Amino acid sequence: MITMENVSKTYSNGVTALNDISIHIERGEFVYLVGQSGAGKSSFIRLIYREVKPTKGKIIINDMDLSKLKERQVPYLRREIGVVFQDFKLLQKLTVYENVAFALEVTETSPKMIKNRVMDVLKLVGIEHKAQMIPSELSGGEQQRVAIARAIVNNPKVVIADEPTGNLDPDTSWEIMKVLEEINSKGTTIIMATHSKHIVNTIKRRVIALEDGVIVRDQQRGDYGYEV
Amino acid sequence: MKYRTLLRHVREGTKNIFRNGWMTFASIAAVTTTLILVAVFLALVLNLDQMARNIEQDVQISTMIDLTADEEQIVQLGEEIEQIDGVKEVQFSSNDNELSKLIESMGDEGQAWTMFEQDNPLNHVYIVEAIEPENTEAVANQIEELENVEKVHYGKEVVEQLFQFNNYARAIGLALIIALVFTAIFLISNTIKITIIARSTEIGIQKLVGATNSFIRWPFFVEGALLGILGSIVPIAVILGGYYYVYHNFVDVITFRFVELLPFDPFAWQLSGMVLLIGALIGVWGSVMSVRKFLKV
Ligand SMILES: Nc1ncnc2c1ncn2[C@@H]1O[C@H](COP(=O)(O)OP(=O)(O)OP(=O)(O)O)[C@@H](O)[C@H]1O
Numbered sequence: 332m333i334t335m336e337n338v339s340k341t342y343s344n345g346v347t348a349l350n351d352i353s354i355h356i357e358r359g360e361f362v363y364l365v366g367q368s369g370a371g372k373s374s375f376i377r378l379i380y381r382e383v384k385p386t387k388g389k390i391i392i393n394d395m396d397l398s399k400l401k402e403r404q405v406p407y408l409r410r411e412i413g414v415v416f417q418d419f420k421l422l423q424k425l426t427v428y429e430n431v432a433f434a435l436e437v438t439e440t441s442p443k444m445i446k447n448r449v450m451d452v453l454k455l456v457g458i459e460h461k462a463q464m465i466p467s468e469l470s471g472g473e474q475q476r477v478a479i480a481r482a483i484v485n486n487p488k489v490v491i492a493d494e495p496t497g498n499l500d501p502d503t504s505w506e507i508m509k510v511l512e513e514i515n516s517k518g519t520t521i522i523m524a525t526h527s528k529h530i531v532n533t534i535k536r537r538v539i540a541l542e543d544g545v546i547v548r549d550q551q552r553g554d555y556g557y558e559v
Numbered sequence: 560m561k562y563r564t565l566l567r568h569v570r571e572g573t574k575n576i577f578r579n580g581w582m583t584f585a586s587i588a589a590v591t592t593t594l595i596l597v598a599v600f601l602a603l604v605l606n607l608d609q610m611a612r613n614i615e616q617d618v619q620i621s622t623m624i625d626l627t628a629d630e631e632q633i634v635q636l637g638e639e640i641e642q643i644d645g646v647k648e649v650q651f652s653s654n655d656n657e658l659s660k661l662i663e664s665m666g667d668e669g670q671a672w673t674m675f676e677q678d679n680p681l682n683h684v685y686i687v688e689a690i691e692p693e694n695t696e697a698v699a700n701q702i703e704e705l706e707n708v709e710k711v712h713y714g715k716e717v718v719e720q721l722f723q724f725n726n727y728a729r730a731i732g733l734a735l736i737i738a739l740v741f742t743a744i745f746l747i748s749n750t751i752k753i754t755i756i757a758r759s760t761e762i763g764i765q766k767l768v769g770a771t772n773s774f775i776r777w778p779f780f781v782e783g784a785l786l787g788i789l790g791s792i793v794p795i796a797v798i799l800g801g802y803y804y805v806y807h808n809f810v811d812v813i814t815f816r817f818v819e820l821l822p823f824d825p826f827a828w829q830l831s832g833m834v835l836l837i838g839a840l841i842g843v844w845g846s847v848m849s850v851r852k853f854l855k856v
């Protein structure tokens with residue numbers, strides 16, 4: 332599903348965010364990415380959806396070799412990857428429905444299909460009753476549900492989430508985790524960067540720990556492992 | 560691309576035009592100014608070109624006979640001209656005949672010339688036609704050498720002057736228009752840049768969910784083309800109205816043999832079409848310039 336071989340990333344300012352990373356993630360896995368601030372978690376995620384290119388090494392996603400991927404093919408890679416962020420990244424002027432439908436519009440899906448599919452995912456994340464509201468009328472947890480709905484509406488094989496609960500209170504975080512688990516149980520691979528010791532230690536899954544751009548631990552049903 | 564998607568792009572592009580009123584107004588005004596000047600310039604150059612071409616077709620040489628020449632000398636001159644190589648036809652036209660032609664060609668104003676009918680100041684003329692238009696000059700030069708010839712006139716002299724003038728007009732006009740076109744493009748690209756900056760998060764999110772560059776670019780294309788087309792409305796009105804006015808008034812005033820304006824229909828319509836096209840091109844170019852660097856997300 333996702334393979335990295337000896338991947339390094341050095342930004343143009345000379346900072347090496349990732350150093351010789353090799354990893355393999357199977358279809359349907361749920362992976363936590365942990366590590367202190369600056370360890371390279373976000374860089375790892377950006378490499379997967381090709382926001383940045385590796386300085387060295389090989390990345391393969393769904394049998395696509397990213398080093399051979401042409402610039403104009405990048406959109407098609409992104410349609411197979413759902414991305415969720417700490418700050419939701421919703422379009423403020425559009426309704427919940429429109430925000431999610433938007434991801435299908437760019438793929439020229441028919442309006443009828445869009446309608447069915449959008450209502451389905453809104454139900455899945457439990458926000459269908461607020462479909463006609465705009466983001467500023469929603470709580471943080473609700474906005475994150477919308478963002479997750481948008482990430483999965485294309486039926487991607489993998490969802491990557493960079494601190495999806497970073498801005499949410501503990502109760503809301505649990506609800507978001509329930510949604511992500513539900514999606515994972517339907518077969519979607521999930522990679523999630525997080526600082527939440529509580530979540531990692533409670534919902535036990537594979538843990539990949541980064542330290543200064545190097546993988547220091549890769550453990551099935553691991554725990555958070557740092558004193559915060 | 561599907562029809563539905565195209566509609567969406569047109570909708571988005573149109574929305575953007577209304578988002579920043581002042582810049583939109585400024586760029587439309589710039590396009591309008593540019594296009595009016597382009598139109599005036601084109602109308603001028605194309606008409607002058609046409610006139611020059613008309614004159615070039617004209618192979619007649621007017622040989623003005625000395626006022627002092629008597630009948631015998633005039634006949635002799637005619638025979639000499641006929642013997643020149645490359646002469647096709649020689650025709651005599653008396654000074655009375657020349658005067659009535661002149662009066663006729665001047666229309667109403669020609670009436671003033673009727674007072675000369677009693678005391679005609681004009682020369683008798685031999686109208687000579689060369690076989691090949693390009694030999695006109697050589698033939699004219701030979702005629703000029705003959706005795707009892709006061710002067711020769713032929714189209715080519717005028718043509719050369721006209722072409723000369725036309726070249727100057729073209730060079731100056733072109734420089735002016737290029738400067739204006741670039742100003743217009745610059746203003747349009749800035750207007751669109753503002754809409755893009757306002758929408759940069761939106762573009763980022765579009766790219767995140769897998770929008771292709773062309774999907775993102777299309778509304779800006781539409782916006783640019785619309786700015787250009789809106790900018791060409793006033794110029795087209797000016798062309799149609801102005802050319803109609805000039806054509807109908809000009810035709811009465813000056814009707815020399817070759818000074819003839821291109822007819823309103825189809826010329827004014829063709830010119831309008833050209834102006835519309837140039838407007839749209841300016842708009843699209845401006846938008847392409849401004850979108851390019853925002854797509855590298
Ligand atoms: N665009 C960039 N340009 C230059 N350096 C960057 C860039 N993004 C990240 N870095 C650097 O790379 C290193 C890793 O950053 P990254 O954002 O991947 O860490 P992180 O693990 O996500 O941290 P956090 O937990 O605070 O989000 C840091 O030293 C950071 O300063």
Ligand SMILES: [Mg+2]
Pocket residue numbers: 372373374493
């Ligand atoms: Mg980060």
